[in-house]
Amino acid sequence: xxxRKATYASKVKRATHMLFYKRHAKPGVKxxxxxxxxxxxxxxxLKVLDDYLKELDxxxxxxxxxxKTIEKPSLEQLDKARFLITLRGELTPxxxxxxxxxxxxxxxxxxxxxxxxxxxxxxPRKEVEDLLREKLPGWKVGSNVDRYIRYGYLTQDESExxxxxxxxxxxxxxxxxxxxLLRTEA
Amino acid sequence: MQxxxxxxxxxxxxxxxxxxxxxxxxxxSLDPFLVDVDESIRTAREYLPEWKIPEDLCLDAQxxxxxxxxxxxxxxWVKHRSTSLYTDPFLLKDxxxxxxxHRLVATFAQVWRPIVEFEQISIHSxxxxxxxxxxxxxxxxxxxxxxxxxxxxGQASREELVKxxxxxxxxxxxELADYWQQLKARVAENGQNGKVTYWGFVGADTYExxxxxxxxxxxxxxxxxxxxxxxxxxxEMFIKPNEKPETKIANKQLVSVPIPIPVEDWxxxxxxxxx
Numbered sequence: 001x002x003x004r005k006a007t008y009a010s011k012v013k014r015a016t017h018m019l020f021y022k023r024h025a026k027p028g029v030k031x032x033x034x035x036x037x038x039x040x041x042x043x044x045x046l047k048v049l050d051d052y053l054k055e056l057d058x059x060x061x062x063x064x065x066x067x068k069t070i071e072k073p074s075l076e077q078l079d080k081a082r083f084l085i086t087l088r089g090e091l092t093p094x095x096x097x098x099x100x101x102x103x104x105x106x107x108x109x110x111x112x113x114x115x116x117x118x119x120x121x122x123x124p125r126k127e128v129e130d131l132l133r134e135k136l137p138g139w140k141v142g143s144n145v146d147r148y149i150r151y152g153y154l155t156q157d158e159s160e161x162x163x164x165x166x167x168x169x170x171x172x173x174x175x176x177x178x179x180x181l182l183r184t185e186a
Numbered sequence: 187m188q189x190x191x192x193x194x195x196x197x198x199x200x201x202x203x204x205x206x207x208x209x210x211x212x213x214x215s216l217d218p219f220l221v222d223v224d225e226s227i228r229t230a231r232e233y234l235p236e237w238k239i240p241e242d243l244c245l246d247a248q249x250x251x252x253x254x255x256x257x258x259x260x261x262x263w264v265k266h267r268s269t270s271l272y273t274d275p276f277l278l279k280d281x282x283x284x285x286x287x288h289r290l291v292a293t294f295a296q297v298w299r300p301i302v303e304f305e306q307i308s309i310h311s312x313x314x315x316x317x318x319x320x321x322x323x324x325x326x327x328x329x330x331x332x333x334x335x336x337x338x339x340g341q342a343s344r345e346e347l348v349k350x351x352x353x354x355x356x357x358x359x360x361e362l363a364d365y366w367q368q369l370k371a372r373v374a375e376n377g378q379n380g381k382v383t384y385w386g387f388v389g390a391d392t393y394e395x396x397x398x399x400x401x402x403x404x405x406x407x408x409x410x411x412x413x414x415x416x417x418x419x420x421x422e423m424f425i426k427p428n429e430k431p432e433t434k435i436a437n438k439q440l441v442s443v444p445i446p447i448p449v450e451d452w453x454x455x456x457x458x459x460x461x
Contacts, residue, residue, distance in 0.1 A: 020304050027303040058302060086299040093291045099300055107287040110294035114282065118275040120266050134283050135290070159213055173297040178273050180293045181281055 011038045011045045012052070019049075019060065019085050026152065026166065028063070028084035035079060043078060059088040063170045084170055108132050108144045109153060114181055116154070116164055117174050125160040190236075197233035198242065201249045204229065208252035211259065218259035226253050365402045366411045369427045381415060384423035384445070389455045396455075400447045414443060422461070 015038060018029050034042040050060040063082045064070050070077055091099070096106055115131055116123045125145065132141045145162070148154045152167035168174070204226045211218050230249050237243050282290070307315075347353040354361065372382050388399040403425065406412040410432035415424040423445070454460040 020302065022303050022305050027301050059299075061299065061301075085302040087302070088299070091295045091298060091300070093288065093295050096291060096295050096298070103287055103291050106294060107290040110290050111282050114278060115275070118273045118278045120262070131279065131282065135287055161213075167301070171299050171301060173299075176297040177294065178278070180296060181278060181285075182273065184281070184285065184289060184293055 008045065008048060011042075012049050014038060015042070015045050015049050019083060026082075028082045028170070031079040031081050031083065034083065040075075043075075046083065053085070054088065057087060057089045058085055060084075061086040061170055063166065082166070082170070086171060104136055104140070105144060105147070108136050108141075109148055110177070111135060112145065112148055112154060112162070113164065113168055113172060113174070114177055116162055117178055122161050122163050125156060125162050128162055194233075194236050194242075197229075197236055198245060200229050201233065201245050204249050205245075205252045208256045211256055218256050218263055221253075221256045223253055223257060223260075362402065362405055362409065362411065365399075365406055366427060369406065369412055369425065373427055381424040381426035383461050384414070384425050385451075385455045385460050387425050388447070389452070393449055393452050396452050397447055400445065404445075416443065 015034065018034065018037060023029065031042070034046070038045050046060050053059055061084045062073075062078070063084065064073065064077060065080045073081070093103065093106075097103065101109075111132055112128050115128055129141045129145060132144065136144060145154070149156055149162075149165070152165045153171075154168070155163050155165040157163070164174075207221055208226075210216065211221055226249070230246060230253070234246055237246055285293075342350075344353065356364075369382070369387060372387055373380055376382060376386070384403075388396055388403050390396045390399055403412070407414050407425070410428060412428060413426045413432075415426060417423075451460055
């Protein structure tokens with residue numbers, strides 16, 4: 001193995017450790033942390049790792065600041081972005097249950113997220129809870145919303161307005177969700 | 187013809203109305219096009235020459251700021267509608283209500299890419315646990331049965347109980363009667379309309395004494411020796427001694443009033459800032 005290859009192999013291993021193991025309260029690693037640990041060529045290392053992960057149906061997901069999707073990010077933008085390992089393909093509802101979610105809770109999450117997206121990224125908590133009551137038992141609704149907030153899918157301000165939070169931005173393809181919901185025959 | 191003062195008053199009211207409408211639109215995510223921006227600007231412009239004092243000019247500036255926020259919301263609204271993410275919320279709501287849970291989950295699962303994360307113990311936590319384990323005494327030492335301590339039974343005198351603050355120096359009823367007399371004397375000395383201010387009566391040289399007086403005052407009121415008068419608007423409290431203890435208060439709704447006695451209030455009272 002050439003010296004260059006060996007260096008990259010070692011950097012990929014290091015990147016794997018950093019990305020898979022939770023280091024902070026929030027999962028994932030900031031670009032600047034990767035730069036510090038792997039050097040300035042960390043985007044290349046992540047690309048190699050992403051190629052490896054393809055076979056395992058996983059991928060390196062980049063979440064930029066301010067929800068933006070950037071086609072050709074600059075190094076500065078990458079440094080501020082958060083990198084995470086997510087699933088590449090789709091989960092079946094059965095598998096979703098194995099990830100630790102009940103069907104009810106997952107349906108509630110889908111409803112809350114799509115309602116907020118349709119309302120320009122912001123909706124009163126009461127409105128979301130009223131909508132959730134259509135599908136979930138009333139006693140569960142409040143605690144479910146709290147759970148979505150705790151996991152980082154939603155966030156709430158002091159006037160009880162709900163917004164999408166970092167985890168939704170990392171895990172959910174918002175546009176595809178709305179398109180699919182509108183296309184699905186009830 | 188409308189006087190200048192009335193005209194100004196009307197102008198202020200209109201500006202306040204514009205600000206509150208803009209605020210409602212911002213806070214409740216209402217349609218920003220509900221605000222007639224042209225009309226609002228026209229109103230602000232119409233009254234601008236009338237404003238002379240800084241408060242009015244600030245009100246005008248606040249109005250313009252609120253209108254500007256609504257214009258920003260209108261711009262975002264138009265942008266959002268023109269993007270591919272725009273969806274009629276009512277249409278989507280209708281879809282969601284008609285879809286069953288399993289269908290919703292199946293749809294969501296197609297666009298959901300959950301994060302893969304491993305939770306693990308850090309080297310630091312392992313070292314801490316190890317240290318804890320090393321310092322931990324064996325079970326047989328920790329769970330050793332302690333022989334019960336022998337305590338010699340003895341007698342305590344009344345003075346000792348008073349010293350330990352288990353008993354009060356005098357009977358409670360005697361002390362209460364004494365406070366009642368003190369209150370009557372205080373009203374006769376500095377009272378107005380047969381009453382004194384609450385802090386004027388409970389306030390004392392030390393904070394402990396003040397709390398003690400407040401405690402006794404609570405019983406004076408509860409047992410009908412005195413009446414508490416609260417004027418919420420003026421934020422004033424008065425205490426009024428009764429000629430005879432009133433045990434039955436006919437046709438009156440009795441209420442419990444918690445009165446906090448924080449150190450800060452006592453300090454204010456000492457400085458003469460609290461009446």
